[in-house]
Amino acid sequence: MSISQLNFTPELYQYIQKNSLREPSILQELRAETAKLPAGQMQIAPEQGQFLALLIKLINAKKALEIGVFTGYSSLVVALALPADGKIIACDIDARATVIAQTFWQRAGVATKIELRIAPALTTLDELITHEAATFDFIFIDADKANYIQYYERCLKLLRTGGLIAIDNTLWHGRVADAADQEKITQIICAFNQHVYQDERVALSLIPIGDGLTLVYKK
Numbered sequence: 001m002s003i004s005q006l007n008f009t010p011e012l013y014q015y016i017q018k019n020s021l022r023e024p025s026i027l028q029e030l031r032a033e034t035a036k037l038p039a040g041q042m043q044i045a046p047e048q049g050q051f052l053a054l055l056i057k058l059i060n061a062k063k064a065l066e067i068g069v070f071t072g073y074s075s076l077v078v079a080l081a082l083p084a085d086g087k088i089i090a091c092d093i094d095a096r097a098t099v100i101a102q103t104f105w106q107r108a109g110v111a112t113k114i115e116l117r118i119a120p121a122l123t124t125l126d127e128l129i130t131h132e133a134a135t136f137d138f139i140f141i142d143a144d145k146a147n148y149i150q151y152y153e154r155c156l157k158l159l160r161t162g163g164l165i166a167i168d169n170t171l172w173h174g175r176v177a178d179a180a181d182q183e184k185i186t187q188i189i190c191a192f193n194q195h196v197y198q199d200e201r202v203a204l205s206l207i208p209i210g211d212g213l214t215l216v217y218k219k
């Protein structure tokens with residue numbers, strides 16, 4: 001290990017949480033509620049949510065898009081970070097988990113900023129491309145991994161120049177670096193990472209936060 005790298009011990013992770021995490025109580029509650037579900041671990045990490053909120057403020061985002069809502073944690077993070085006249089279109093196929101999402105968006109007072117679209121995300125993205133290409137400031141991709149490259153390509157069309165795409169799970173529990181891992185999904189994530197790496201239309205950074213978060217800036 002070189003000196004520019006950190007050894008991510010549980011103690012260090014705890015230190016980061018104790019000394020930088022400011023998770024609003026409504027998000028804490030949603031996290032607790034989601035933890036009761038069998039797929040509860042699909043949610044982004046709290047410090048990752050805080051990081052996304054910071055990025056949204058930094059780029060002054062007003063119009064956002066999310067692919068993969070689940071119980072609405074990341075959409076709520078985005079909606080809370082957007083200005084009062086901001087808007088996020090949130091895509092998912094799960095009409096059940098998103099009922100929880102809608103309840104929390106309402107309780108947080110940001111439901112009017114969020115437009116939920118229940119349909120396969122590729123369909124919603126194709127609809128958006130016809131009228132709203134190059135209008136989004138910020139996009140978060142966190143749905144089915146098999147479609148990541150297709151989501152990415154459509155999202156680049158939807159994003160304005162200078163806009164930001166964040167893609168979740170790009171380190172896949174660290175398995176992307178395990179040459180012996182033969183799982184299809186690991187290979188899918190590796191192929192996606194290569195796709196973005198070779199894409200000259202964007203600047204990128206792969207951040208080791210949560211399960212790996214790739215940031216893509218459209219030149």
Ligand code: SAH
Pocket residue numbers: 042043044067068069070071072073074075091092093094097119120121122142143144
């Ligand atoms: N971003 C969420 C977690 C998303 S989990 C959070 O941080 O809380 C992934 C979601 O992708 C699931 O809710 C699943 O229903 C959704 N999904 C899977 N396939 C999809 C598709 N084809 N179109 C839209 N959403 C899809």
Ligand code: CA
Pocket residue numbers: 042043044142168169
């Ligand atoms: Ca995820």
